[in-house]
Amino acid sequence: MKTRIALYGALRDADPSGHVDLDVPAGCDIAGLRQLLIRHLRQHAPGIGAGLVERSAFASAEEILHDARSVPEGVELAVLPPVSGG
Amino acid sequence: MKTRIALYGALRDADPSGHVDLDVPAGCDIAGLRQLLIRHLRQHAPGIGAGLVERSAFASAEEILHDARSVPEGVELAVLPPVSGG
């Protein structure tokens, strides 16, 4: 399935559209999605270090999705680099 | 010497003028002044308990005067019951 991932903070530099679309195999978990995103960025945004994605969280609009969670179907996700509000 | 002592808080009830004037012997310290005030109030304001004066501090406009300090000459003092600001 296609999963859209919205980009925030320093990861916005990865794509001017503000998101990337990934092909995600059925049953993929968030840890797997992370590897897919690292591979995608290595190819399309080589300026973004893999370390940043390693330190980033994935989330829906409602909650953070930790590594063991399955990638939900038909839901736009967001990738959240380390936060620095306030 | 005559020493005027301004009254604050619950001790205002001791005299509607807002102060008492005490005859203070030369060389008297604050501990002695406290006893003079207790004696004065026992006579003139029996509604004021001695315990309240025991828990009160004496002060000039600049600072608290602890028990061992001499009563300064020609300075109006204040007697400060336990505080409850804020």
Add this chain to the structure above:
Amino acid sequence: MDGLHVAVVDIRETKLDIAAALDFVYDPRFGGIASFIGRVREHNLGRIVTGITYDLFEPLALNTFRAIGEKARDEVGEPLKLYIAHAKGDLGIGDPAVIVAAGTPHRDEAFRACRLAIEAVKHEAPIWKQEHYIDGDSAWSEGCSLCEEQRESELQRQGETGHGHAH
């Protein structure tokens, strides 16, 4: 000290003003501003309060506020701006009785300076609160002794019973 504003505000003349406090502690170097407002509550110790009268020994109160400013600066270091103002006179429910604001580069120092200052205002400044109750009765609040010997024994009692000051 520079960067310190202290005031006793006669509320017949003007009100305590949080906006003025925040303006005073503003500084382009400061990322953190912590403030505290103490207001008159409608209840205390189970009784319905209709208002409070604050009595102050003004010159010593102002001196005490200045000393609190020095203590806060010693505690959190430079740069610091601190504003301390206390109301005097008859206050109604919800009226601000005291305002403290502290500005510093980072938030931890601002919180610490603000907390230190309000605790000291409550426990060290010559200020007395008379509560007025709905039944027409009035009472001066139990307070915190400024008398050295008494303070020591009160602190000791608190340590023994594990109770802090409720006020």
Add this chain to the structure above:
Amino acid sequence: MDGLHVAVVDIRETKLDIAAALDFVYDPRFGGIASFIGRVREHNLGRIVTGITYDLFEPLALNTFRAIGEKARDEVGEPLKLYIAHAKGDLGIGDPAVIVAAGTPHRDEAFRACRLAIEAVKHEAPIWKQEHYIDGDSAWSEGCSLCEEQRESELQRQGETGHGHAH
């Protein structure tokens, strides 16, 4: 929860408003109101800052603010009113970036709720700060990972070196 106001404020439309925050947490039962304002500083890590752009993942930021409200209520108990607002967009020096205000019957609970909330906003909410420098350069701030596995190892490293978060 009742008594909680959370907002992300697009500063092209309006500014953060401390007066609104204090009004919101007003309650005749409350004697203590603690508040915090985070402002844009002109320096950071030795560089001269000319402005900051805040990026937020809004729906999750608001959800996080609500969760912080619940946590504060669990921590300090009832009654509590809490206001959390964070700016979004381009801010200049001195502009407020975040406002937290907490009202409770007594001051200790107000300070604790306010502090807990600002710490959580800084460490848990999906918000990113891009600093703009006088030389024309810009940089996204080093931040705090929201990724469970990373947080654990970061906390462990902090414990080992004795360094806390500077941000």
